[in-house]
Amino acid sequence: xxxxxxxxxxxxxxxxxxxxxxxxxxxxxxxxxxxxxxxxxxxxxxxxxxxxxxxxxxxxxxxxxxxxxxxxxxxxxxxxxxxxxxxxxxxxxxxxxxxxxxxxxxxxxxxxxxxxxxxxxxxxxxxxxxxxxxxxxxxxxxxxxxxxxxxxxxxxxxxxxxxxxxxxxxxxxxxxxxxxxxxxxxxxxxxxxxxxxxxxxxxxxxxxxxxxxxxxxxxxxxxxxxxxxxxxxxxxxxxxxxxxxxxxxxxxxxxxxxxxxxxxxxxxxxxxxxxxxxxxxxxxxxxxxxxxxxxxxxxxxxxxxxxxxxxxxxxxxxxxxxxxxxxxxxxxxxxxxxxxxxxxxxxxxxxxxxxxxxxxxxxxxxxxxxxxxxxxxxxxxxxxxxxxxxxxxxxxxxxxxxxxxxxxxx
Ligand code: PMP
Numbered sequence: 001x002x003x004x005x006x007x008x009x010x011x012x013x014x015x016x017x018x019x020x021x022x023x024x025x026x027x028x029x030x031x032x033x034x035x036x037x038x039x040x041x042x043x044x045x046x047x048x049x050x051x052x053x054x055x056x057x058x059x060x061x062x063x064x065x066x067x068x069x070x071x072x073x074x075x076x077x078x079x080x081x082x083x084x085x086x087x088x089x090x091x092x093x094x095x096x097x098x099x100x101x102x103x104x105x106x107x108x109x110x111x112x113x114x115x116x117x118x119x120x121x122x123x124x125x126x127x128x129x130x131x132x133x134x135x136x137x138x139x140x141x142x143x144x145x146x147x148x149x150x151x152x153x154x155x156x157x158x159x160x161x162x163x164x165x166x167x168x169x170x171x172x173x174x175x176x177x178x179x180x181x182x183x184x185x186x187x188x189x190x191x192x193x194x195x196x197x198x199x200x201x202x203x204x205x206x207x208x209x210x211x212x213x214x215x216x217x218x219x220x221x222x223x224x225x226x227x228x229x230x231x232x233x234x235x236x237x238x239x240x241x242x243x244x245x246x247x248x249x250x251x252x253x254x255x256x257x258x259x260x261x262x263x264x265x266x267x268x269x270x271x272x273x274x275x276x277x278x279x280x281x282x283x284x285x286x287x288x289x290x291x292x293x294x295x296x297x298x299x300x301x302x303x304x305x306x307x308x309x310x311x312x313x314x315x316x317x318x319x320x321x322x323x324x325x326x327x328x329x330x331x332x333x334x335x336x337x338x339x340x341x342x343x344x345x346x347x348x349x350x351x352x353x354x355x356x357x358x359x360x361x362x363x364x365x366x367x368x369x370x371x372x373x374x375x376x377x378x379x380x381x382x383x384x385x386x387x388x389x390x391x392x393x394x395x396x397x398x399x400x401x402x403x404x405x406x407x408x409x410x
Contacts, residue, residue, distance in 0.1 A: 014139055014383055022381040030379035031397050033388040036191070036360045037265055038329055041394045046329075048263045050322035054310035062306075067299050070290040072107025072271070076305045079312045080105050080271045084223075084256060087231055091238055093245040101279035102244075104286045106272050106293070107300045110265075111221045111257030112140065114272040118217060118253050119148030120292055121274075122182060126215065131182040132174070134158070136385065138191045141184060141219070150182070158193045163353035163365045165195050171208060179213045187220035187254075188233045189359025192387040196226065196358060202236055206243065216240065216252040224261040225359040228330040229323070240275075250277045258308055260360065261326055269304030336393040337362060343402030349409050362388045370408045378404035 012020065018034030040046050071077070081103055085094035097103050108114035123129065131150045133141050134157035145152045155177075156169035174183070185205075188196050197205065209216055218237065224230035243249035257270035272289075276282045293299075311318045337354060340362070344351045354362050366374075366386040374380040380401060382388045393401060 018381045018383060021375075025379050025381075027379035029397070029400055031381065031392055031401055033380065033382040033390070033392040036260070036389045037391065038260070038263060038360070039391045039394070041332065043392070043394055043396075046263060048322060048325045050311055050318050050325055051262060051264070051307055053321075054307045054318060057310055058303075058306055065302065068107070068302050068305070070293050070299050071105075071286065072300050072305055075309050075313075076107050077105040077271070079309060080107075080256065080273065083230075083312065084220075084234060084237060084254065085241060085273070085275075087234060087238065090231070091241060093241040094238070096245060097241060097275060101282050102276050104274045104276060104282045104289065106286075106289050107305050108255075108270050108272050109297065109300055110259050110268040110270040111219065111255055112144065113268065113297075113300075114255040114257070114270045115141070115144045115219065116148060117289070117293060117296075118255060118272050118274075119145050119150055120296075121289065122215075122217075123149040124292065125288070126182065128180040128182065128215075130178075131184060131217070132177065132214070133184045134170075134186065134190070136192055137184070137186070138219075138221075153181075155183075157190075158195060158363075160365060163350075163363075164356075165193075165197070165201075167197075167201055171204060174205070174208045174212065174214075177212060177214075181212070181214050182217055183209060183214040185216055185218050185236065187218050187223065187236050188226040189222035189361075191221065191359070192361055192383075192385060193363040194357025194359050194361050195363070199235055199239075202239060206239065206249075210243070210248055216249075218252065218254045220254060221257045222260055222359050223256065224326050225330055225333070228327040230261060230326065244275055251275055258304065262308065262311070262322065264304045264307065267304030267307065268301055269308060333360065333390055336390050336398060339395075339398045340390070340393060340402055343399055345402075345406040345409075360389055360391060362390055364388055364405070366405070366408070373408045374404055377408075380404050 015034055019032060022030060022032040038046060081098050082088060085103055086098055087094060108117050129151045131145050131152050132155045133152050135154035142152045156166050156173040159166035190196055223233050226233045240252050252275050254273045259265045274285055276285055311322050341351055341354050357363060364386040368384040371382050371384050371386055
């Protein structure tokens with residue numbers, strides 16, 4: 001029998017560990033660029049005003065806190081389907097798939113929970129366990145897939161020495177794979193690089209996916225953060241729907257989260273959707289999802305999904321309010337991105353890649369040594385891969401930050 005004291009100490013989470021170190025730092029100029037959660041120009045977390053209003057409505061009218069279904073409730077599922085797959089009544093292919101009962105949607109415990117549920121599901125029912133993930137990718141992808149029994153393997157994505165996508169190698173590394181793997185695609189605002197494929201590049205990758213019979217698993221944690229408009233950020237989904245409608249692709253899956261775009265981080269509100277080949281397949285898949293989820297957490301939390309429902313059900317005021325609040329959040333991120341760029345010294349270092357990146361992060365290209373110097377000498381906290389969560393930047397600290405970076409790259 002193993003003694004408890006024989007259990008080795010696990011290393012701290014790379015991203016959450018940064019926040020712990022930041023909290024302990026007494027320097028008043030300290031900056032936290034670790035965790036990907038939005039902060040306003042005063043460095044404070046926010047609740048979207050539309051979300052607060054939805055909560056007030058719920059507080060006044062809720063009379064019970066009963067369990068929801070194992071896969072959440074139908075209203076939430078339908079909202080997600082229409083919002084994402086039908087682009088709110090603008091994607092005829094998506095509309096047909098919904099109509100034909102070819103999309104199974106389940107509410108999940110945010111994006112991470114949805115990744116874990118689909119990974120467990122694929123491990124149970126999909127014969128090929130290899131899942132191709134971009135290099136680099138969000139560190140938790142690899143952990144979730146491994147823990148669920150899948151075998152993650154990297155495909156080329158980004159060339160750090162050029163601070164740019166490595167599209168030729170990306171295609172080559174996919175082409176060299178055997179048929180039938182699962183492939184993880186970031187819908188937009190690739191984490192950590194902020195670099196997405198163009199529509200033309202997606203088409204080339206989708207050709208390879210078709211010829212290699214890969215199963216596409218899309219992760220969409222930052223819908224809205226590329227353009228400011230969540231309806232514009234789903235180009236990849238529209239294209240996938242088109243391929244399915246033309247019978248060029250049989251099926252794909254989508255993990256989605258309202259953590260970032262509705263600021264519902266701790267409410268753990270997201271979904272998994274599986275596009276299937278028939279209504280019969282959908283019925284079986286839904287029943288198996290229920291069978292899988294029930295012994296893990298039984299059913300998802302209800303507060304966040306009710307907020308989503310309340311906002312989407314009020315098309316004339318809360319929905320447009322939320323969309324404009326989200327647009328303002330993204331526009332602040334774009335402003336700090338350009339302010340950081342303006343303040344950086346470009347004599348010896350090219351920072352143009354910062355302006356091409358989208359979303360919550362800049363992928364600076366700084367080395368681990370430089371990031372550690374930023375932490376030790378300037379109390380600037382970021383992960384050692386050089387990813388900065390830019391919502392930690394504001395008018396008051398952007399010059400201090402740029403100056404610190406200028407000193408460590410000198
Ligand atoms: N996917 C990616 C790429 C992410 O960056 C995140 C959040 N950092 C998630 C999924 C999951 O987020 P959550 O579980 O908070 O919805």
